[in-house]
Amino acid sequence: MDAGRPVGKHRVPMSDDHRPGIPYRFERTASAAGIRAAHPELAAGAGTGEVVSVAGRLMLRREQGKIAFGELRDQSGSIQLFAGAKWTADFDGFVELDLGDWIGATGEVVATRTGELSVRVEHWVLLAEARRSFGDKWHGITDPDLRYRQRYADLWANEESRETLLLRSRMTSLTRRFMEDRGFVEVETPVLHLLPGGATARPFTTHHNALDLDLYLRIALELHLKRLVVGGIERVFEIGRVFRNEGLSPRHNPEFTMLEAYQAYADYHDIMELVEQLVAHLATELAGTTTIHYAGRTLELAPPWRRATMLEAVAEHAGVEVDLTTPVAELRAVAAARGVPVDDRWGPGKLILELYEKTTEGELWGPVFVTDYPKEVSPLARDHRSTPGMVERFEAIVAGRELCNAFSELNDPDEQRRTFEAQARAKAAGDEEAMPTDDDYLRALEYGLPPTGGLGIGMDRLAMLLTGAETIRDVVAFPTLRPEQA
RNA sequence: GCGCCUCUAGCUCAACGGCAGAGCAACGGACUCUUAAUCCGCAGGUUGGGGGUUCGAAUCCCCCGGGGCGCACCA
Known part of the structure; x- marks a missing residue:
């Protein structure tokens, strides 16, 4: 050790x-x-x-x-x-x-x-x-435990470690410049939150002594950034650490970096263009080409990326035509037939999302924008302008993984109040991750949020893509590990 | 949290029921153009920790700890 x-x-x-x-x-x-x-x-x-x-x-x-x-x-x-x-x-x-x-x-x-x-x-x-x-001068240090715990030694012993760290730094810098060139203003919002909002995830808790106040480490940047749009900052972004109290895996670190951006007067179609341009720009600058290799396969990142609705994607990969009018009993049967476990409390929207995530998402090599999510699972997104029960939301899937999540933002305070109330009912029914109602955020919406397109990108996963890393620990300088001495 | 795999010298790895070894690093020495320099010599170990089976355990079994992968959770 x-x-x-x-x-x-x-x-x-x-x-x-x-x-x-x-x-x-x-x-x-x-x-x-x-x-x-x-x-x-x-x-x-x-x-x-x-x-x-x-x-x-x-x-x-x-x-x-x-x-x-x-x-x-x-x-x-x-x-x-x-x-x-x-x-x-x-x-x-x-x-x-x-x-x-x-x-x-x-x-x-x-x-x-x-x-x-x-x-x-x-x-x-x-x-x-x-x-x-610093170990063997030819083989360097290969023990992953040692590499992650003693990154200071790994960086000297292994050239790739240093290159990965430096490439990630350039990626962040290029991203800032890209956003600033498009008129986005970078801001910093609180890490300590009164309510863990903006995403559905279990938060870390902490305590402020002087105020004798329990606080949460943020799980998303979303609600504060949209408050700033209400305040007149028309294009705003933040690159910041968020914290989710969940399991570790090659794709999950408890603290990770999100880019979130909000653009007034834009909808989710505008955001799709922003995402594909940003990613293609980064690939060109960092790899010299939009054709990159990942996990032994080729990825073409040049715009435009394919767009497919979630229902279309499910039809393609699960081989079943369903929609929000499909009877719940039938959706459960479809899920069961494909080995997707379900919960009695789930409505058709959640059932379809699960079906998508378990049967389809991992099969999408992409890049592809999967669009139009059920409203039931999207409490901060705005109703779809033409498809009832759906919202204007998309995720970019690259190499079988979610790279970003974005939507036309829900800006109607009354409707937002109703979706918060639905979340509260889900929480009362036992959904630990349901979003709490944020009254101050509702008050902000009452002052008026213009039509706004919003975006969240996992920068760690983007770095994985651009460096070829197959584990998030390789793109995080000091990944979370168990203590050395138990 | 559950399952599978893994842990041997500072590092990278052998030995897989029968004397714990090699290369690199380190240490002592030789060498005026090397490229992982080379050569000679010398040292280095509670085989992750504990318990058990056995005449004999790094090796087989059990418990604990670290790590990896998968599942669950999620991005």
Whole structure:
């Protein structure tokens, strides 16, 4: 479990009287990637006259008597260090460095006799010693437990871990710019909620001492963002952490990141266009193409994506034509025939949703917008303009998974009150996840919410898609794990 | 929460009822152009923890703990 006790006898911690002279700062003048970019084709054996200072971790070392080579890795990449007894100050000390030690080194950029771009070390300084080793220099660290618990070691030992983290960062940054370019304003709304609203999920609870008040960690951003639209912020978004007190799996972490966006005067058709453009843009910027590979299959993300109603999708994959007028007894029989467990309290809407989720969603490789959900399971979405009992809601399904959830927002306070009341009845009947009535939100709607299209995207799952990760733990720097010592 | 799989040296892995091993790292040494450098030498273990079966257990059984996958819940 423990990757590396202190190893090697000089790894014994020194007494305070004998601390090595670790400087407080180091003036770095070049990065590994910067040096490579500046000298793409330096001839073997050539010098440049350019003296640089680099810093990073010593990842490999090859000694050869009076000379030695090292691989210095910084955030940008790696560069070879070339040291020799004739020109390197404290050459013996350089040779005694351990793999993993942080050092700073100064010298001329040269190409060795074999053509490897290098820094010919004249001076070097120890910046931090690695008292623990980073594992096998060829195999790295593969034990998933160790990788997730000690991400700091994983990031050095495994290139893919670092690339994934950096790609996710660029994805978030590109998303912000994409939204801002379309006039969306980024805001921050409370994490501590009086009521766990905006989604159906079990919340985490916490307590504020001074107010002696039980609070919930948010399960969605939705209701506060729509309050801001009421307040006149016509295009608003937030990229924020939400928390759901549910099981862990390769696709679920208890805290995850949502992008939610609300656009006044727009409907769910406008939001579909926004989603397909955003995802295609990210793929193009990050992967260089909209044709990406995931789980051994190909995904074409270029717009326009297919649109299919939930009932059409169910008809295709479950092989059964149903709708909201189908008798409940018949829907139960259809579900039973396909091994979908049902609850006596469910109405036709919930039965159809379950049928869809259990028989169809996982089969959709996509990308596809599955549209028009039953009102019964969509308390915050607006009635469909032409199909009774349905709402204007869609989910984008990519690789068999929900990537986003969006709708034409319900903006009629009276209708919203009725759907909250229906939720309250469901809760009274035993549905733990039913949404509580939020009176302040109703009051906001009474001030007037214009026609608005809204969107929620799971950024972790988007990152999985764009990095090829098959588990959410690979795109979360520090995934939730059981404590190390039970 | 349930089921299946898994845990051996710091790391990556062998041994699968009969003497716990290798490579890398570490430690000592050789080597003036290496690329996972090479070579010589030396050390490294409560086989996740506990209990049981057996002449003998890393190996078989039971309990506990960590992890992975699936189910349930969900995004």
